[in-house]
Amino acid sequence: MNVKIQIADAVAGAVQSAVADGVFKAADNLPEITLEVPPKKEFGDFACNFAMQAAKIFRANPRKIAEEIRSRISAPWLDKIEIAGAGFMNFYLKPSVIYDELRAVYDNLDNFGQLPAKNNQPIQIEYVSANPTGLLHVGHGRGAAAGSAIVNILRAAGFSVVSEYYINDAGNQMENLAKSVNARYLELLGQSVEFPEDGYHGADIIDTAKKILAQDGDKYLSLPEAERLKILEDLAYADKLAELKKDLAEFQVNFDVWYSERTLHPDKINAAIKALRDRGEIYEKDGALWLASTRYGDDKDRVVIRENGVPTYLAADIAYHKDKFERGFSTLINIWGADHHGYIARVKAAMTALGFNADNLKILLLQMVSLYRGAELVRMSKRTGESITLRELMEEVGVDAARYFFLMRSIDSQLDFDLELAKKKSSENPVYYIQYAHARICSIFRQAEEVGLKLPAAPEFSLMTTPAEIDLVNKIFEYPDEVEKAAAEFAPQRIARYAYDLAAQFHSFYRDCRILGVEENLAAARLALVKVTAHTIKHALGLLGVSAPASM
RNA sequence: GCGUCCGUGGCUCAGCUGGAUAGAGCAACGGCCUUCUAAGCCGUGGGUCGCGCGUUCGAGUCGCGCCGGACGCACCA
Numbered sequence: 001m002n003v004k005i006q007i008a009d010a011v012a013g014a015v016q017s018a019v020a021d022g023v024f025k026a027a028d029n030l031p032e033i034t035l036e037v038p039p040k041k042e043f044g045d046f047a048c049n050f051a052m053q054a055a056k057i058f059r060a061n062p063r064k065i066a067e068e069i070r071s072r073i074s075a076p077w078l079d080k081i082e083i084a085g086a087g088f089m090n091f092y093l094k095p096s097v098i099y100d101e102l103r104a105v106y107d108n109l110d111n112f113g114q115l116p117a118k119n120n121q122p123i124q125i126e127y128v129s130a131n132p133t134g135l136l137h138v139g140h141g142r143g144a145a146a147g148s149a150i151v152n153i154l155r156a157a158g159f160s161v162v163s164e165y166y167i168n169d170a171g172n173q174m175e176n177l178a179k180s181v182n183a184r185y186l187e188l189l190g191q192s193v194e195f196p197e198d199g200y201h202g203a204d205i206i207d208t209a210k211k212i213l214a215q216d217g218d219k220y221l222s223l224p225e226a227e228r229l230k231i232l233e234d235l236a237y238a239d240k241l242a243e244l245k246k247d248l249a250e251f252q253v254n255f256d257v258w259y260s261e262r263t264l265h266p267d268k269i270n271a272a273i274k275a276l277r278d279r280g281e282i283y284e285k286d287g288a289l290w291l292a293s294t295r296y297g298d299d300k301d302r303v304v305i306r307e308n309g310v311p312t313y314l315a316a317d318i319a320y321h322k323d324k325f326e327r328g329f330s331t332l333i334n335i336w337g338a339d340h341h342g343y344i345a346r347v348k349a350a351m352t353a354l355g356f357n358a359d360n361l362k363i364l365l366l367q368m369v370s371l372y373r374g375a376e377l378v379r380m381s382k383r384t385g386e387s388i389t390l391r392e393l394m395e396e397v398g399v400d401a402a403r404y405f406f407l408m409r410s411i412d413s414q415l416d417f418d419l420e421l422a423k424k425k426s427s428e429n430p431v432y433y434i435q436y437a438h439a440r441i442c443s444i445f446r447q448a449e450e451v452g453l454k455l456p457a458a459p460e461f462s463l464m465t466t467p468a469e470i471d472l473v474n475k476i477f478e479y480p481d482e483v484e485k486a487a488a489e490f491a492p493q494r495i496a497r498y499a500y501d502l503a504a505q506f507h508s509f510y511r512d513c514r515i516l517g518v519e520e521n522l523a524a525a526r527l528a529l530v531k532v533t534a535h536t537i538k539h540a541l542g543l544l545g546v547s548a549p550a551s552m
Numbered sequence: 553g554c555g556u557c558c559g560u561g562g563c564u565c566a567g568c569u570g571g572a573u574a575g576a577g578c579a580a581c582g583g584c585c586u587u588c589u590a591a592g593c594c595g596u597g598g599g600u601c602g603c604g605c606g607u608u609c610g611a612g613u614c615g616c617g618c619c620g621g622a623c624g625c626a627c628c629a
Contacts (some may be wrong), residue, residue: 039572049571055609062609085572086609131629173629198628288627299554303627313629341556342624367557368623409565412557414622416564421578425591428578436591444588478568485568497566500576511584511593552591 002101004481006077007046007091008033014072015050023068027057035091037478044082044090045474051087062087099461102473106459106528113479113539115158121330122160125151126259128248128335129166132240133177135204136247136390139337142369142415144390145406145545147335148253149492150364152543157487162329164257166320169237170265171313176200177240178233182225184209185232189218204389208239247391251399252545264319269311272319272354273304281353291318296349296358318350325356333490338365338412364490367414369406374420388419397422400546404431407544408496430500434537435549437503441534442550444515448527451516459528460521468512472529475505476536483543492544499540506533 011033018024031053038047051066058065066083073081079092105112127147130140147163154161180199184206187193195201212220212235220228248254273289276282281292282304289305291314304315324332336343348358371378371388378388393402401422408430409415421428448454464470479498486494515526538548 036568036571039575043572047572052571052609088572168629171629286627290627299625306627308627310627312627314627316629337623338557339623344556365556365623370622413565414558418564421564429591430577432591433577436589440589440592447588481568489569491568493566494568497576504576507592508594510588514588516588552589 002104003077003093003097004035004046006075007035007048010073010075010078011048011050011069011089014069015054017072018068024054024058024060024065030054030057037474038088038090043084043088044092046091046093048089048091049087051083051089055087095465096462098470098473098477101477102461102529102532103459105476106461106532109532109535112532112535113483113543114156115480115483117160118158120159121328122162123154123331123333124162124164124324124327124329125154125333126164126166126324126335128253129168130244131168131173132237132244133173134200134202134240136244138369138371138388138390138393138417139366141251141390141393141402142406143335143337143366144248144251144253145403146364146366146411146492148251149403149407149495149544150333150335150490152545153483153486153490153492153495156483156539156543159487162257163255164259165255167241167258167260169241170261170316174233174237175229177205177236178229180205181209181212181232181236182229185212185220188213189221204243208236211239212236247389247394250394251390252403259320261316261320264316264323265311268319268323269315272322273311273315275322276304276318276350276353279353279355291346291350291353293346293349293353296352298345298349302346314346314350317347318354321347321351321361322354322356325351325354325360330360332361334361334363336363336365338367341365362490364411366411369415369417372416372418372420374418378419393419400435401429401431403545404434404496407492410491410493431546432552434499434503434541435547436552437506438534438537438541438548439550439552440510441506441530441537444527444530447516453516453520453523453527455531456521456524456528459525461525461528463519463522463525464513464529466512468509469526469529472505472509472533475502476532479536479540486543495540495543499537499544502533502537502540506530506537509533 015024015030019026031050033048033050035046035048038044051069052062054065055062063083063086066087066089070081070083070089077094077097079094082090082092084090125147128136128140128144130136136144151161151163176196176199179196183193183195183199188206188209212232220231223231273282276291281295283290283292287307288303290301291304293302294300302314303312304318305311321332344363348361351358351361397405397419405417405422406415425432464473479502482494482498486492513526515523515530517523518526541548
C-alpha cells in the first residue's frame with residue numbers, strides 16, 4: 001500500500017542521513033526494509049524489524065539503531081514510533097491516514113486488486129495436459145483448479161500470462177484408445193471380441209463407442225481392421241477432446257493455447273535431436289540414441305530414440321519444451337502431479353543440454369488427492385474406470401465447493417477431500433461462509449435502495465471509529481499485498497485464506513455496526529465501506545474461480 | 553537404497569521467505585435472533601510445532617542426522 005511505501009521510504013531516508021552523519025557505518029549490503037502488520041493491535045499499524053537485521057552490519061545495539069532512526073523521522077501522517085522487544089519499530093499512524101487511503105480505494109474501486117502491469121515478458125503456464133483418452137479425474141481437478149487460479153493471480157499481480165494445454169495425442173495411448181473404442185464398438189454390434197490387454201476399461205469408452213454408433217451406424221463394421229482403427233481413433237480423439245474441453249470450461253478453466261503433440265512429429269522432434277547431437281549431447285548405444293543427461297544432474301542417461309527408431313515420450317517433451325523456450329517467454333511454469341517428480345531432472349537436463357537456462361523452467365508439483373466419503377476412502381484407478389471423475393465431482397458437490405476445497409490447501413500438501421463435507425451447506429463448509437458474507441452485503445444494498453440510501457460520492461469515512469470498522473478497513477488494505485505474495489509464491493491458498501479472513505472480519509463488523517437506521521452520513525460511509533468489502537470478496541473469490549452470489 | 557513432498561491442539565490445516573505470548577475451522581462446552589440473511593456473532597477449554605544436534609541476538613520456519621507417512625526411481629505416457 002501507499003503508506004507502507006511512505007514508511008519504508010522514511011526509514012530508508014533516516015538510515016541514509018545517519019550514515020551521512022557518520023552515526024551508522026556505511027555499508028552496501030543493508031537488509032531490505034520490510035514492513036509487516038504486527039500480530040497484535042497494541043504493536044501499532046506497521047512494524048519494522050530493520051534495526052535488528054542491521055545490528056550486525058552497524059555493529060550496534062538494535063534498540064539504539066531504532067532510536068537513531070526514530071529521531072530522524074517526522075511526517076505528517078505519523079502519530080508515533082515505539083520501540084519494542086529486541087528492536088522492533090512500531091509505527092502508529094494518524095487516524096486520518098486510513099480514511100484518506102480508504103477514499104483512494106473507493107474512488108478507484110474497479111481497479112482494486114488489479115496491480116499495475118509489470119513489464120516482464122509473458123509467463124507461460126502449462127497445466128492439466130491429461131491424455132485425451134478418458135475423462136478427467138479428481139487429481140486432474142486439483143491441477144486444473146490450481147493452474148487456473150495461479151493464472152488469475154499472476155494476471156492480477158500484473159503479469160502477462162499465456163496458459164497452455166499440451167495434448168498427448170500421439171503415441172501408444174492413442175492406439176490404445178482406438179483399440180478400446182473398436183472393441184466396444186464391435187461389442188455393441190453383437191460381435192464377440194477380446195478386449196485389448198492394456199485398453200481403457202472405463203465406462204466412458206463405451207459411451208464414446210455408443211456415440212459413434214448413433215452417429216454413423218455400423219458402417220465401419222465391414223472395413224478392414226486397420227482402416228477401422230484409423231477412423232475410430234480420429235472419431236474417439238475428437239470426442240474425448242471435446243469432453244475434456246467441456247468439463248474444463250464448466251470447471252472455470254480456460255486455455256489460451258491447445259498444443260497438439262502431433263505437431264511435433266516428426267520435424268520438431270528431429271530438429272531437437274539434431275540440436276542435441278550437434279552439441280555433442282547424444283550418443284548411440286544398443287541401437288538406440290541416448291541423451292547424456294547425467295552431465296546435467298540426471299540419475300541416468302535417457303533413451304530419446306528407441307532401437308526401433310520410434311522417439312520416446314521424452315524426445316517429444318524435449319522438442320515441446322525447446323519450442324516453449326523459443327517462443328520467448330520469461331518464465332515457463334509446469335504444473336505436474338507429484339507422481340511425475342522423477343521426470344524433472346531429465347527435462348531440465350535436456351534444456352540445459354540445449355543451452356537454455358533451466359532455472360527459467362519452474363515445475364510446480366501438486367501432491368496427491370485422496371477422496372473420502374466421510375471417513376471412508378474412495379479409491380481411484382483410471383485403468384479400471386472405478387474413479388470419481390471431475391464431472392461427477394462437479395455434479396455432486398458443485399463447482400464452487402470443489403474449487404475452493406482444492407485451493408484451500410498448499411499445493412505441496414497431500415489433500416484429503418471429503419465429499420460429504422464439501423456438500424454440506426452449513427458453517428462447516430468454508431466456501432459458503434465467504435459467499436454468505438457477500439450475499440449479506442448484497443442484501444443490504446437491496447434494502448438500502450428501498451429506503452433511498454445511496455452510495456455517496458464523497459463518503460465521510462472519518463465518522464467510522466469503532467474497532468470493528470477500523471479492523472475491516474485494515475483487512476481490506478492487506479489485499480493488494482496478498483495478491484503480490486500469492487503470485488510470487490504461486491500460492492492460491494493464500495487468497496483462499498485471505499478471503500476467509502476478510503469474510504470473518506466483515507461478519508464481526510456486521511454484528512457491531514448497523515447501516516440502515518443510523519445517522520445519515522455514517523450510514524452512507526458504512527455503505528461505502530461495505531461496497532469496498534463486497535468488491536474485495538468478489539475479486540478474491542474470482543481469482544479462485546469461485547462465484548460470489550448475490551443471495552443465498 | 554536414492555530422490556521429492558509432508559509431520560503443528562481430538563480431526564483437517566494456516567503460519568506472510570528467521571521475529572514479539574504459535575493461529576483458524578471442525579468437534580466439546582457456555583451465551584446472543586421483535587431492527588440490514590443465525591449459512592452469523594461473542595466467549596471457554598485444549599500445543600514439549602515428530603525426535604536430536606547445530607547456525608543465530610532470536611528457529612514451527614534455515615542446515616545436518618534419525619523416526620514415521622505419501623509418491624516416484626522405463627527404450628510407458
